[in-house]
Amino acid sequence: MTRQAGPSRARPLWVAGALGVLALSMIAGLLGGAADMSPWQVVLQAADWLPFVHADSGLTPVEQGLLYELRLPRVLVAAVVGGLLAMAGAGYQGVFRNPLADPYLLGAAAGAGLAATFAIVALPATAASIPVAAFAGAVGGVLLAYTLGNTAGRSGGTATLVLAGVAVTSFLTAIQTFVQQFKVEELQRIYSWILGDVGGGWDQFFLVLPYAVAAAGLLLLHGRMLDVLSVGDEEAVSLGVPAARVRLVVLLAASLATAAAVAVSGLIGFVGIVVPHVVRRLAGGSYRIVLPLSMIGGAAFLVLADLVARTVLAPAELPIGVVTMFVGAPFFVGVLRMTRRTGT
């Protein structure tokens, strides 16, 4: 992922630091897990994957396989999904000028949930049916909310858009609940999907990667524009920034990021709202730094959350959504109190 060079001199430092944290959490993610292997063996095995390095880890072929086929892609998928969700959250917060906006604000979650439920209940169970359906549903949910918001309100305005998102979310959730009534025996699977899972191997990683690169590139390019937008539409226009168009592009990119994340991992809550706020606290509110740092921070956060989910009850697993919400809910309350106090 490329990052824009910027005037702020602290930025490279922040980004380097964040990348360091991400690297450490990914190493931790690779070392920890339900299968019992010594860290040293894992390190040797990881070294063996590198080109021109041959190290004998002493792991059995099955253990080597699970490390390479299960643990490594799982860590990578967690990183990509965490980065996407946090970035999408930051993007939405910029567009709506609302610190409490999150990636699921515009009906992406409800659309994906409904489509995934349909896929689980009605489609033949192939590996690809649920992610493809969830992706289409997330995009569809956002488009529905956007169309409604635009026809009902001032073009380019955001308040109506949020309300349209609420309406679409309620409506689609109602349909989903209705569909579930016909297949109560599938509740367990639907519920598992909603609580999120970043397992699934290399297929999932390569499924999400192209969308992740596209969405990340678009969002990172619009950091400065979002900064200008944050002072108000009229000022932005007087500075030559086309406010409505910037908003549309960022919305599209953030929605694409959300849809891609949801497609491979289900509905993982709170990453999109927690991470950008932590970043703002630490590094200030400029979107030129909030966006890249959210991406890296979100990746590290989800890799660690997944590590917790995999190890707390080992060899049983917790759904990753439980871990993120457990951290996210108290944090959210804290943010609410802070924003009330400062009156933003």
Next chain:
Amino acid sequence: MRPVRTAFAGALLGTLVLAGCGQTGGTPATPSPAASSAPAPASSQAPAAAGFPVTIEAGNGQVTIAKKPERIVSLSATHTESLFAIGAGPQVVAVDDRSNFPPEAPRTDLSGFKPNVEAIVAKKPDLVVLSDDLDKVVAELGKVGVPVLLEPAAKTLDEAYEEIAELGAATGNKAKADEVVAGMRTAMDKLAAEAPKDKKLTYYHELDQTPYAATSQTFIGQVYALFGLTNIADKAPEAAGGYPKLSAEFVAQADPDLIFLADVKCCKQSKETLAERPGWAKLSAIADDRVVELDDDLASRWGPRIVQLAETVGAAVAKAGAS
């Protein structure tokens, strides 16, 4: 915005808990009225068989049944199988949508998951048999004077035998029910005795590809224990419950001797799909052809057909023990 999603997850959790394992007890005993409000069936049969009135100690307390039921409604696939096995089939007028065995059972669109009291009463039952008291259905049926027998999902083999015997007593088929239970006991004991127990074989029982497993505490785990098998899922902590969601990498590393799939019908799993899962291709159970595809229904109903389930397990264990 946030509460929308949380509430949505919460609502789902609520339904899930309801649809999940049956709650036992907690319902006050509803002494059923001596005469049910349902009109007596116009059957030209002899008057009520001997042995009535009978009182059954069921999950909803003491239930007194005044005379031999002739219009039974079953809302549980397990109990439907038991009723037909003990000869109460002719007395059954309606079973729920999941009761697909035996084929001659009068299947309707009644639901055991979302019981609809009006729809149940419309069948004019003089006995309703169910395994879960969902949506307060027992109390509601009690209000309209229909005798209800709540027999929750058995937790042990002995409980399963007991429930079949109770259904026999409640429906006037006690002799046949006792015969069925005795036959089951003999068959299960014989199977357990034949199992080669010196091999210390390990196994993994899969409920779905998430992958959810079952530990030895569960009913199905006790069936496997009869054959001296060691369950790899038992390493999961108590907190994970009897049906833990296992880590795929743990299963791969444990490399069990036998894999039993109870997600063949629901989730289209097979030896082939297992081999396609990341990191599982080299498992010895797959290489040595020790993946057993069970019948989902047999592996989740603790009725008369558990003998068939045990036979399948026994055959697999014998095959694995011989190699």
